[in-house]
Amino acid sequence: MIHEISSATRTFLAEPAQFLVNGKWRQGSTGEIIECVDPASGQQIGSAYAAAVTDADDAVEAAKVAFDDKRWRGKTPSERQGILLRLATLIERDAQILAELETLDGGKLYGSALNGEVPHAAETFRYYAGWVTKLGGHIFEPSVPGRIYHGFTREDPVGVAALITPWNGALVSAAWKLAPALAAGCSCVLKPSEMTPLSSLYLGRIMQEAGIPDGVINILPGSGVKIGAHLVRHSTVAKVSFTGSTGVGRQLMANGAENLTRLSLELGGKSPVLIFDDADLDVAIPTAAEAIFGNAGQVCVAGSRIYAGRKVYQRVVDGLAEIALNHKVGAGLDAASTMGPLISHAHRERVRTMVDRGISDGANVVTGGACGSDDGFYFQPTVLTGAAQETEIVQEEVFGPVVAVSPFDSEAEALQMANNSRYGLAASIWTGDTSRALRLTEDLQAGIIWINDHGIPELAMPIGGVKQSGIGREHGLEGLRAYTETRSVMLRLK
Secondary structure, three states: OOOOOHHHHHHHHHEEEEEOOOOOOOOOOOEEEEEEEEEOOEEEEEEOOOHHHHHHHHHHHHHHHHHHHHOOEEEEEOHHHHHHHHHHHHHHHHHHHHHHHHHHOOOHHHHHHHHHHHHHHHHHHHHHHHHHHOOOEEOOOOOOOOOOOEEEEEEEEEOOEEEEOOOOHHHHHHHHHHHHHHOOOOOEEEEOOOOOOOOHHHHHHHHHHOOOOOOOOEEEEOOOHHHHHHHHHHOOEEEEEOOHHHHHHHHHHHHHHOOOOOEEEEEOOOOOEEEEEOOHHHHHHHHHHHHHHHHHHHHOOOEEEEEEEOOOHHHHHHHHHHHHHOOOOOOEEOOOOOOOOOOOOHHHHHHHHHHHHHHHHOOEEEEEEOEEOOOOEEEEEEEEEOOOOHHHHHHHHOOEEHHHEEEEEHHHHHHHHHHHOOOOEEEEOOOOOHHHHHHHHHOOOOOOOEEEOOOOOOOOOOEEEOHHHHEEOOOHHHHHHHOOEEEEEEEEEE
């Protein structure tokens, strides 16, 4: 059964989507248009106006004025909390429209977007609304001989925050950055990926309706090379939060060096899944399959390296292959589809090329390994074995439905193989031995570790990477404090 797009979404798509600067929707100084393409068909489904550098300057200026006159951060905590809670309710009200935009623009499965990503975006604003009334500093007692002081700290918003989000989770990524930034009291410039801008632009409408004041939220779709880099270099931007590739993250660090701009970077990953002989394979195998085939592998924490104990290795390979073969790869609007397309033709070619090189380097294809239908940007769910640990297919992020499976003979070998990567975003450990699992968490080089599960996005759990997978954390109190400055005050008493 094919889901029929709602009339409200069709109306939204009928005209090029304008972007938001200082409370006004505009077409930009150049009138340049971004074509929005449905990855499931390769056909254009809508468009959006692209922001230029001058528009970015206007947005930053609007955010700075809004921050300085305290139209948002000057509201009482309960007022700001109420607006964020209202925003969460409005997201739920328009869940169908947002889910349809995520499916059409980003290739997601409609059911997953409607029942998973949209509610999670709403819950993100609801979660951080709860923190607004609880954020504060603390009292300290200075030890200055002969004098008496009252000492305390403040947790103040850092200022104008530039939020740069990826194409693979446009709505959720926007919520993950906007919610804590607004909860902290910042003013924001959101730059969604030019490949998937539509849900973020629609979110801007909802944010206005919820009562976010003009200038506090500005949304600029456009080139990352032009607009993203310009925002990072901008002297008025106090904080940048970026999710994307490690290569771009390095460039943003260089761009922000002159102003010593505060950066949070959630970057690439090559997340290992360790399945020990005593694991519950009836749970571990399907969860590991979902960890790599979910959203066609276009997930930062995708479990793209599986290491299985020698005794269970073949069963793991066979189980993954069976699940891969049974996937129905198709359009996200088709309720029968269990895996959607890759984001673009160029990205599909990149995935295909990496798999081909992996085969040339000695990997064996158990199943998959080729492109799917020519009517969209599909790639078959792929299971590889026999890949050497130093080869590209094991070391580099594919960002597609491709998993390399290798055996291990000891806990020490499993740990060594898992840590043999420049990345360190996420990992999972599958074992019935709790002591082993907790012991491994001490040495496993990853910022996020799941035990007997993988990929669960818990808002109370700080997420982020080590090594070349990033700097800083999102979610939880740490994610909120990323948008604050600690100020210390000492008052000398008579």
